[in-house]
Amino acid sequence: MQIYIINLYINSLFLLIVLKPLIIKNIQTEILRWFRAEKRDFLWRGQKDAYKIWLSEIILQQTRVAQGMPYYLKFISAFPDVEALAKASEQEVLKLWQGLGYYSRARNLHTAAKDIVENYNASFPEEFEELKKLKGVGNYTAAAIASISYNKPVAVLDGNVYRVLSRLYEDEIPINENGAEKHYSILANSLLDKKNPGDFNEAMMELGAMICTPQNPKCEECPINRFCKAKENNLTEILPIKLKKLKVRTRYLHYLFIHDAKNLILKKREAGDIWQGLYDFPLEENEGGKVKIFQSLDLDLTTLKKNNLKKITHKLTHQTLEISFYKIELKSIREQIKGDYIFVPFTKLKDYPLPKPIENFLKDFAVL
DNA sequence: TAGACGTGGTC
């Protein structure tokens, strides 16, 4: 009996000290080998300029490469370095970001650029903790910059890595559960190739994006399929587990396209709502009745519906927007409109960052 | 800390 227990102990010790590191080493080797042979050729790859890595990482947050690529090119061209970006106005940055969504990324990008120029002598900090102090740089982006640009051994944890880890280890802890980040971060860091952290991090993400996809993963082509518990137990379709708790509310927006011969009215959107810092039309948000924002004009939405130009549905992550546009032509808008509105010549519209529905509306009417 | 924050692609 004693011998049996001792054997068991030795076996598990062997597993822990010898076998596990060996398996991890194998996985690292296979992932890196695959990555170096199969990786897509992006402009920001193969160089370590922290500015470019940072910019690409911010743009690619919650965004597909195909969607972000043109924006990366525009930004690099307009702002070749962090000083150029810092010198720009927030409106210029938002204008360039127009259409990409999650506009806080653009505002934070600009804030961080100014911070780096003013407080870091225009060069990026190298340490994970220091990078995280930059506005808009969280755990993921700090790890990406630190590992790719400065070879620091910190594992990135993005949607791809969560998925790869959950499947590889058949881990059923929901990836958006409280405490999940810490849990998966430990797994990611234990798997990280500390000698090639940048390449390995990119390799994990590339694997998740190209092979270990959310639907129809290409397990037969996966370089680590022989280590994958989810594949072995046919669980790739249900892993990773994600709790769903998204509530979508519906809002009814009535936009007044008020103009005279040469100008139209815009308003800068403020904090605490969608599209902060972008410009839209005078907005009445209710179900109907009198237009309250311009009582002097004595407008009624029911009457205005005769001039209803367009009605659309625009879906955001958390809101469904039922949008109506009304056209109101006035002789001289300056005298009749009071409040926090600006009068913009049609010729200057190109300088103003606009939410997608506003941009589309103006395009439809050949104003843009 | 759970919820807010855009847009476009996919099945």
Next chain:
DNA sequence: TGACCAAGTCT
């Protein structure tokens, strides 16, 4: 077609 997702972060 609606639900889910895509290199997350902030408050």
